[in-house]
Amino acid sequence: MPLKGIGLCKGCKEKPQRLANSKSIKFRAAPESTNAMTEKDDNEQIRVTDKRNLGCIVLMIISQGSKCTLERICRPADSSGALRMRPPFWKMAAPRKKTDGTPAGSFYACNQAQMGVGEGKYIGQWYGPNTVAQVLRKLAAFDQWSSMAVHIAMDNTVVTDEIRRLCRLGSGDSGPLCNGHDGASNSHRMWRPLVLLIPLRLGLSEINGAYIETLKHCFMLPQSLGVIGGRPNSAHYFIGYVGDELIYLDPHTTQLAVEPTDGIYIADDSFHCQHPPCRMHVSEIDPSIAVGFFCSSEEDFDDWCQRIRKTMLVYATLGYILESQYDYEDTKLKK
Amino acid sequence: MPPLVNSTSLELNTTSFKQRKRLDSRIHEVNRVKIRYPCKIPVIVERSHREKVLPSLQKVKFLVPPEITMGQFVSMIRCRLSLPPSHSLCVMINERQMACLSMTMLEAYTGQRDQDGFLYVSYRSHEVFG
Secondary structure, three states, X not given: OOEEEOOOOOOEOOOHHHHHOOHHHHHHHOOOOOOOOOOOOOOOOOOOOOHHHHHHHHXXXXXXXXXXXXXXXXXXXXXXXXXXXXOOXXXXXXXXXXXXXXXXXXXXXXXXXXXXHHOOOOOOOOEOHHHHHHHHHHHHHHOOOOXXXXXXXXXXXXXXXXXXHHHEOOOXXXXXXXXXXXXXXXXXXXXXXXXXXXXXXXXXXXXXXXXXXXXXXXXXXXXXXXXXXXXXXXXXXXXXXXXXXXXXXXXXXXXXXXXXXXXXXXXXXXXXOOOOOEEEEHHHOOOEEEEEEEEOOHHXXXXXXXXXXXXXXXXXXXXEEEOOHHHHOOOOOOO | OOOOOOHHHHHHOOOOHHHHOOHHHHHHHHHHHHHHOOOOEEEEEEEOOOOOOOOOOOOOEXXXXXXXXXXXXXXXXXHHHOOOOOOOOEEEEOOOEEOOOOOEHHHHHHHHOOOOOXXXXXXXXXXXXX
């Protein structure tokens, strides 16, 4: 049975057992973040009383965040065409360092927890996929290192105009759901790499069978970043599928923090998932999910739109693509 | 942000509209409404019974013009619930299908109305995971 998932969009012919351990999955997924945030470095900001509560979902977010970064770094730079090697991607989630005052990475877990407060979640409370997406969007605005644009498609609807406005550099105004990165430091790039998150609910208490094929198809798109979701009460990061089983990485592990250094070589073992991916039947998944996509360029985004439109013709639709928000401009009904 | 739910709304929403009224009285109600407002679509909007975060609506029965889109209708629900734009609101038709926001209410009604003549719409927020 072919295994399909992130980076394996053409369907790999290897056997699933072998592939589960293969490097491609491990690399592309980069699931585990490094900071053992519940154990150190966090006392200056948050007194974490319950380690468990803060841990899991936050790790899941970082996994998504660092994954996006990795994706972005691995693409050739526009000017030289060469790959940028050894990216400081650990900075994204690095904890605050007290001795030399190095600022914490934008996606540092405590920052995430603090951003969650703005979304009505007190520290220690569990997040849903939508909250995760909102927090990630807010944090991306603070991220100095990558010019990543995070867009969240609310109400299952992707408005392409909004995204183009957000990603094209030089256009200053950003909508309420866009992070307001001005991109001035990266003026040579015309398109900010886009992370598109679509929070969905594919059923009330269990996933509606009509959407399963479409969900699977999402993993096959080359732009796929996987799916954040889980089974009831436990968060997972889905990266692909085999037959009717979804392959997921379990973020419920803390790993040691990597000390931020300016050296070129850092040990990045703890950025990867130490244990092999697990599997679960697709019907066990909780219907609340957020599907992630990454578009490195405008052509990539156009390609994604086309592919999604094609998917919509064949399968039950998960979401909708609109050219502009004009249709919804005057949505406040007169009573 | 304080929790959006208050205790009275919880009690009101323990039973659904279908459970509160028998089929024949629902059909009767639809017929009555259709005679009085022939150009409107009768819609029942209810909070899903397991929802704990979002408040329930004061009124569940809505008469909707057929030409408005589902998107407009959903944003009307958002207004009624006074939800911030970043808060998730998942609107489902017949408790199982996601609402297509570009569809007009008439299309939704003709395709997915209940046998009693109402269109049933329920809403929930996202689940949380630990």
